[in-house]
Amino acid sequence: ISSSGTAAATACCSPSFQLLRLYSILEHREERYLRRASELKVEVKKMLVQEKEVLSTVEELELVDDFQRLGISYHFEDEINQILASVYDHKYAGKNSEGKAKDLYSTALEFRLLRQHGFAVSQETFDTFRNEKGDFDSNLAHDTKGLLQLYEASFLSKPGEKTLDLAREFATNFLQKKFDENIDDENLAILVRHALELPIHWRVERPNARWFIEAYERRPDVNPLVLELAKLDFNIVQATHQQELKHVYGWWKQTGIAENLPFARDRMVECYFWTVGYFFHPEHRYPRMMIAKLNALITVIDDIFDVYGTLQELQLFNNAIRRWDVEAIDKLPNYMQICYLALYNLINETAYDVLKQQGLVIIPHLRKSWADLCRTYLQEAEWYFRGYTPTLEEYMNNAWISVSAPLTLSHVYFAAANRIENEVVGSLHKYQDIVRYSGMIMRLADDIATSPAEMKRGDVAKAVECYMNERGGSREEAEEYVRYLIDETWKKMNEGAAVAVAADDSPFLEDFVRIAADLGRTAQYFYQHGDGHGIQTPQIKERIPTLLFQPIF
Numbered sequence: 437i438s439s440s441g442t443a444a445a446t447a448c449c450s451p452s453f454q455l456l457r458l459y460s461i462l463e464h465r466e467e468r469y470l471r472r473a474s475e476l477k478v479e480v481k482k483m484l485v486q487e488k489e490v491l492s493t494v495e496e497l498e499l500v501d502d503f504q505r506l507g508i509s510y511h512f513e514d515e516i517n518q519i520l521a522s523v524y525d526h527k528y529a530g531k532n533s534e535g536k537a538k539d540l541y542s543t544a545l546e547f548r549l550l551r552q553h554g555f556a557v558s559q560e561t562f563d564t565f566r567n568e569k570g571d572f573d574s575n576l577a578h579d580t581k582g583l584l585q586l587y588e589a590s591f592l593s594k595p596g597e598k599t600l601d602l603a604r605e606f607a608t609n610f611l612q613k614k615f616d617e618n619i620d621d622e623n624l625a626i627l628v629r630h631a632l633e634l635p636i637h638w639r640v641e642r643p644n645a646r647w648f649i650e651a652y653e654r655r656p657d658v659n660p661l662v663l664e665l666a667k668l669d670f671n672i673v674q675a676t677h678q679q680e681l682k683h684v685y686g687w688w689k690q691t692g693i694a695e696n697l698p699f700a701r702d703r704m705v706e707c708y709f710w711t712v713g714y715f716f717h718p719e720h721r722y723p724r725m726m727i728a729k730l731n732a733l734i735t736v737i738d739d740i741f742d743v744y745g746t747l748q749e750l751q752l753f754n755n756a757i758r759r760w761d762v763e764a765i766d767k768l769p770n771y772m773q774i775c776y777l778a779l780y781n782l783i784n785e786t787a788y789d790v791l792k793q794q795g796l797v798i799i800p801h802l803r804k805s806w807a808d809l810c811r812t813y814l815q816e817a818e819w820y821f822r823g824y825t826p827t828l829e830e831y832m833n834n835a836w837i838s839v840s841a842p843l844t845l846s847h848v849y850f851a852a853a854n855r856i857e858n859e860v861v862g863s864l865h866k867y868q869d870i871v872r873y874s875g876m877i878m879r880l881a882d883d884i885a886t887s888p889a890e891m892k893r894g895d896v897a898k899a900v901e902c903y904m905n906e907r908g909g910s911r912e913e914a915e916e917y918v919r920y921l922i923d924e925t926w927k928k929m930n931e932g933a934a935v936a937v938a939a940d941d942s943p944f945l946e947d948f949v950r951i952a953a954d955l956g957r958t959a960q961y962f963y964q965h966g967d968g969h970g971i972q973t974p975q976i977k978e979r980i981p982t983l984l985f986q987p988i989f
């Protein structure tokens with residue numbers, strides 16, 4: 437795909453805007469590319485039907501896995517559901533199952549994909565690979581591909597599934613050992629290293645698609661149609677994201693907040709990048725841009741509470757948010773007024789759009805989310821100014837909200853609901869567990885990455901510091917425990933998501949549950965190598981342009 441992309445934007449003052457050297461790859465939105473992409477989608481769908489007769493079950497499952505990791509599965513949801521439903525019926529619902537004992541690789545691949553898509557599959561399926569003592573057979577150690585799939589499958593575990601805990605430990609040990617010794621198949625070695633860094637189940641689809649497209653292209657069995665579609669789709673979606681980024685950046689500049697509050701983080705590009713983690717489908721244009729703007733304001737208000745405001749000023753801001761009355765602005769110090777009014781305008785504009793488009797009045801709900809967020813920010817500030825270190829439990833009961841996940845997810849929920857699901861608007865509380873798990877994963881990933889700098893600058897004790905204060909021990913031990921909590925929370929998320937989707941299979945709810953999980957994944961992606969949002973680690977500086985500005989050729 438040739439592109440005469442040229443840098444279209446002029447460099448600007450703020451560091452993140454300098455990242456924003458826009459390649460004018462608008463051609464990727466041009467008619468000829470859109471037409472080629474739809475031709476390819478038709479050809480791939482035809483291929484799926486034709487090859488259905490010749491592909492084995494495991495080859496069909498490998499296609500599903502590839503499509504998901506290439507970021508193109510959203511074009512083939514019906515085909516994928518049909519494949520998985522027939523695999524499930526064939527194997528799990530007692531119909532004429534092939535009967536022959538499956539190898540570890542296909543058993544684990546099947547288990548992971550079926551459970552990921554909500555099919556009821558039991559961990560007992562792995563019992564055939566355990567010896568009489570209940571341990572996994574050490575002769576499996578030679579099967580690297582099988583161990584890799586077992587490792588990936590183990591992250592779909594729910595609380596109390598001991599077999600999957602055993603599987604995780606067994607596979608991780610052997611994969612780590614093999615990786616240290618060296619794996620002759622270069623492609624497999626790359627997949628193993630990538631998996632040991634973060635498993636597929638914890639990776640957001642879109643930001644990881646580019647990496648996998650490049651890994652897929654190196655494979656001997658690459659399907660040229662699928663590869664061309666994956667690259668073209670990546671570039672077309674990227675061009676859409678660029679248009680949106682230009683819009684939100686223009687909004688951010690006109691607020692004047694960066695100039696007026698120089699102490700606060702100016703991170704519009706990063707704030708937009710977050711939304712591509714949990715909202716990348718092109719049709720989610722409106723919520724993506726609205727949440728990106730919200731993230732920029734959350735970042736600034738978080739800094740007002742964490743870095744700049746006196747306790748008395750923070751109490752004034754908190755009261756103004758609770759009152760939600762533009763008159764309250766008179767009570768605020770100047771530097772807070774611009775932020776308060778920008779927030780007031782954004783929320784009222786969002787509520788206006790939703791009223792116009794969906795016929796729903798959501799202001800009371802959004803006001804409550806903001807009141808909750810500021811209440812938890814103020815609680816942290818009071819603890820800090822008092823020099824009080826909360827217990828880990830006290831801290832987390834407040835911090836899963838202060839990390840802003842409930843605020844983001846309530847805006848997603850109300851902005852995506854529509855008149856038909858009107859009764860749904862009042863029932864977000866039914867998904868409180870899912871929201872809480874998402875907030876906990878985001879909070880714990882954030883604290884491991886950001887608390888060293890936050891402690892230096894002065895901030896409330898975070899999860900790592902609360903744990904050390906309560907239990908003693910080193911920072912490494914505390915970080916190890918926080919990583920254990922992330923793992924345990926993912927098990928609850930896996931169980932909660934399955935229960936929620938089984939109870940109400942409305943596409944709206946299924947999307948909401950996926951977005952809540954993807955919010956946690958995006959945080960793990962952002963904070964994988966340190967504070968990607970605040971300090972802009974070298975990895976984030978490389979990941980943002982490759983996702984948002986550089987097309988794949």
Ligand SMILES: CC1(C)[C@@H]2CC[C@@]1(C)[C@@H](OP(=O)([O-])OP(=O)([O-])[O-])C2
Binds near residue numbers: 734839886969
């Ligand atoms: C939107 C966010 C990703 C979330 C709230 C503000 C953030 C930019 C980030 O910033 P941080 O300062 O680490 O939050 P906290 O630790 O002060 O809660 C945590």
Ligand SMILES: [Mg+2]
Binds near residue numbers: 513
């Ligand atoms: Mg889906």
Ligand SMILES: [Mg+2]
Binds near residue numbers: 738739
């Ligand atoms: Mg902060």
Ligand SMILES: [Mg+2]
Binds near residue numbers: 738741742838
């Ligand atoms: Mg904070």
Ligand SMILES: [Mg+2]
Binds near residue numbers: 742813820895896
């Ligand atoms: Mg604080």
Ligand SMILES: [Mg+2]
Binds near residue numbers: 882886
């Ligand atoms: Mg932090």
